[in-house]
Amino acid sequence: MSEKQALRVLLCIGVNQNFMDGTAEEMKEVWAAFVSMMQGIARLPGVRVLGNMDDDRIMVGPSVAFPWTTYVLADVPDYDTVAAACNLLRITPVGDGTYKLWKYMRIEARIGRELQFPA
Template identity: 40%
Template sequence: MSASDQLRVLFRIWVTREFYAAPADEQAQVFKAIPPAFDRLGERFGVTVLGTLDEDLLQVGTGAREPISYVLADAPDLAAVRTVCEIVRTERVGEFPLWRYLEIDARIGHELFFATH
């Protein structure tokens, strides 16, 4: 599959108020659950991660107004993008789904024709 056949995707991730309101031990469980939930996206879904950005150095608090983390990726198709978003729905932290603590959406486009190097 050529690069032009790929979808360029920006996954945007929010931290919910429930995360910030959770006790420290529950927050620690969430931190432990996130890396394996989003690990090996290429192997699992054919998604190539191009880069990540976490704004947590300058954004403190609920994060509910704007995303705090981003994953820029190429995906083979819409089904792969949807499956990555579904991680937040299907993965669990103890008795709760991950979406109690994180929200995710995806912006889909294509590679920009300039500023590529």
């Protein structure tokens, strides 16, 4: 019997207009919450972050769909862990915790498998 393969997941994260309308202090608090969320993704059991890409130098303004602001490529053990990664936006507090990160950002997961081909 073959070993269960990890899911290859592309997390697509977009910043929304609430972030763009925020004060400089609010933006700093959102950034701190974003870093916490990214660390949380990497700490989920069985997750191996392969890399990330930030697109905000050539994509300016809020992203409600493609192109997204930033991407994370990771191997994830199962669907529930993908859902847990996405859920971090709902539960990660910003600043004093009045709002959660999903007020300022959105996340979408694309789930597939590693494409393997001969070298």
